[in-house]
Amino acid sequence: MSIYKLYINFIKDAVSSLLVFIGDFMEVAWGWEIALALFFGGLGGGAFIIAVVTSILTSERYKEIIKFGNYIGVVSAILCIIFFALDAGRPERAMFLYSNLPTSMISVGTTILSTIIPLGIIYVSYHPPEALPFAEIIKKWFFWTRSTKLRRLIEIILFFIACGLVGYTSFVLGVIRAKPFWHTPLLVLVFFSSGISTGLMAIGFLSSFLYPIVKEGAPKKIIIEILHKLDTADAYMLTIELGAIISYVFGTYYGIPIVAPRNPAATASAAALLYGELSLIFWLLVITIGLVIPLMGCILLAWMGRTIRFVKWYPIVIAILALCVLIGGIFMRYSIVIAGQLI
Structure with missing residues (x-):
């Protein structure tokens, strides 16, 4: 396939994702x-x-x-x-x-x-x-x-x-058995890990605003320790969520028995996320912004965030990563809800 055709297909997928995003792509119940x-x-x-x-x-x-x-x-x-x-x-x-x-x-x-x-x-x-x-x-x-x-x-x-x-x-x-894309135990793991992850980062987002307010010394150290505990815990949850959602979507697409039995409707829903109408939302907003970037950021903070050189940036980075996780959590649920209704 030529570069020109790949570019045209990308533009089509981007437009389809935008239409789904604004709600004009098709009428869905949810x-x-x-x-x-x-x-x-x-x-x-x-x-x-x-x-x-x-x-x-x-x-x-x-x-x-x-x-x-x-x-x-x-x-x-x-x-x-x-x-x-x-x-x-x-x-x-x-x-x-x-x-x-x-x-x-x-x-x-x-x-x-x-x-x-x-x-x-x-x-x-x-x-x-x-x-x-x-x-x-x-x-x-x-x-x-x-x-x-x-x-x-x-x-x-x-x-x-x-x-x-x-x-x-x-x-x-x-x-809802009529929507086979949703009928898998892995969906529970995806949503549960995301719920804990978004909870951790929402708490981290609010906690980050305490750092410039509290007095120097022990209070600031406590805030940094709190942020460190939160981002370390979220690194584990993001890892679980990323593995679960990749296994869920690809397992449903290929009909892997341990994930979900092969079903044409479920395969089509997964395809919409992988390379179809919802692919831009899924890969950009859910996987990249919502999971990969925060995971890399949390690992970086856990490794060197409390050093003298970087500690003053800790609250700002946590706030940014928290927003990424929260945005990803919203669009993860939206893309899964819509994908399950496309067929």
């Missing part, structure tokens, strides 16, 4: 609303998991991780249920999302969200924003904040519900 609902569900659940695990393992040593994980978890869970309601077409009729329990996965997800939001708000009361003028009043009047045993019980319950929320974001697709 679009941006569902993709964003799945993203915020995974992000919120992942942030809660990180906050709880950090609290159990380190107590109050890294309380900034716990606080930001709580805040992100609550806000993301609320945004998740809002986007599910928007997809339903009538946000004011959000209560109807509960009407098909337990047969509808949307209703199951709404129930999980309705449980995790108030529980998350209760957990937030253990670490209210210190800038609030009534932060001390919250600690004084909310009696449960003085009970360590009750806090541990809340954390355990919250952990399992958060795991259910992150897992649900893949189950809601996987149970």
Whole structure:
């Protein structure tokens, strides 16, 4: 094939990807609303998991991780249920999302969200924003904040519900047997690892803004240590996610039995990601910007980010990498949701 034909094909794929991106390529039942609902569900659940695990393992040593994980978890869970309601077409009729329990996965997800939001708000009361003028009043009047045993019980319950929320974001697709591209256990690993990864980087993004605010000395060292813990953990999660999504897409495309049985519709959906209408979004926004660049950045930071020469750049680099991971997480879900509906 000549260079000219390759160039023309690239332009065609780029235009097709742009049309899919702006939503004019074709009518699909699930679009941006569902993709964003799945993203915020995974992000919120992942942030809660990180906050709880950090609290159990380190107590109050890294309380900034716990606080930001709580805040992100609550806000993301609320945004998740809002986007599910928007997809339903009538946000004011959000209560109807509960009407098909337990047969509808949307209703199951709404129930999980309705449980995790108030529980998350209760957990937030253990670490209210210190800038609030009534932060001390919250600690004084909310009696449960003085009970360590009750806090541990809340954390355990919250952990399992958060795991259910992150897992649900893949189950809601996987149970639809009419869409074979989604019907594989690897999708659970892709979405779960992405939920933890985006949670880590969202916490890292907020934590990076603390560095120029806190005083010199020990407080700054703590912030750098927090950022180091987050980027090291995310390097592992990005590696798992990258391996999972490559295995998922190529395994579905070639019909590898351990991934998914060969199915023409699933193969066509995978082809749309690999070299078709969604290829530009998949390779550029998901793989390159969302996974490869952040993974390389996290490895670089873990290796030499805390050296005297580079430490002042640590928060800025983390913030940039966090934005890449979050953008990649959004488009990963969007491309998978759309690809599964193209056939």
